[in-house]
Amino acid sequence: MDFNALADLDQLILQNLVPFGTRLLGAIVLWMLGGWVIKAVKALSRRGMSARGLDATLIEYLESTIGVTLRILLVIAVLSLFGIETASFAALIAAAGVAVGMAWSGLLANFAAGVFLILFRPIRVGDFISAAGITGTVNEIGIFASVIDQPDNVRTVVANNKLFSDNIINYSSNAYRRVDLTAQLAHGVDVHAAIAALKTRVAQIPNVVASPAPDVEILEFNAAGTKLVVRPYTHNKDYWQVYFDTNKVILAVGGESGWPIPAPHQVLRNSA
Known part of the structure; x- marks a missing residue:
């Protein structure tokens, strides 16, 4: 038996395999401990953000970002146990991040805008x-x-x-919004009576709010006669119902009052 060969083999094991095994065991322990720490940090950050009333979608993305960042740092720490130069590895990750950021700048801008939309509402x-x-x-x-x-x-x-x-x-932020319509009156129609009739009937339209009361006022005078503005107020969800019902009321009041069809009038004068 070659005792010298056995001694050399033992020396090889002591010099290489034992340190490698020790590093491997340390890496496993570090990976497990680091995973537990990352999970704890994510849980604490989630509780803190929830306590501050942040949006659930924003919490999910921030928690995911924290987890990915910590996981990258843990990988770098594990590699350093094996003697791998992590400074150049970190620089490579940073350079790749810059390159990806430039290539995906539009996507990142949309991400930032989405966060602001969720935060500021x-x-x-x-x-x-x-x-x-x-x-x-x-x-x-x-x-x-x-x-x-x-x-x-x-x-x-x-x-x-x-x-x-x-x-x-x-359009939904405020309690109500205004519906803008007009009513063209022909020459000879009693404007004040028309205003009073329209105010009364428009106020009776379902879902028209009582305060502020509907506005019916003179907008302009034109070749066809007097043009009125008819402006009821309503909740946004009822806007189109009030819009169309107001048009129907204008038509109905005009028919009941016998308003003539408005048409432009021209006066010709003979200078001879």
């Missing part, structure tokens, strides 16, 4: 809005894009950055 699901060239009801506020259902039941997906960077008209 200029719009909510169910609101009727006009923004980014689209008018409709907000169906969903996503982290990258939002879904808006237009009045003709066409669903439109709008990038959050485009939505957040544009002027947002939210």
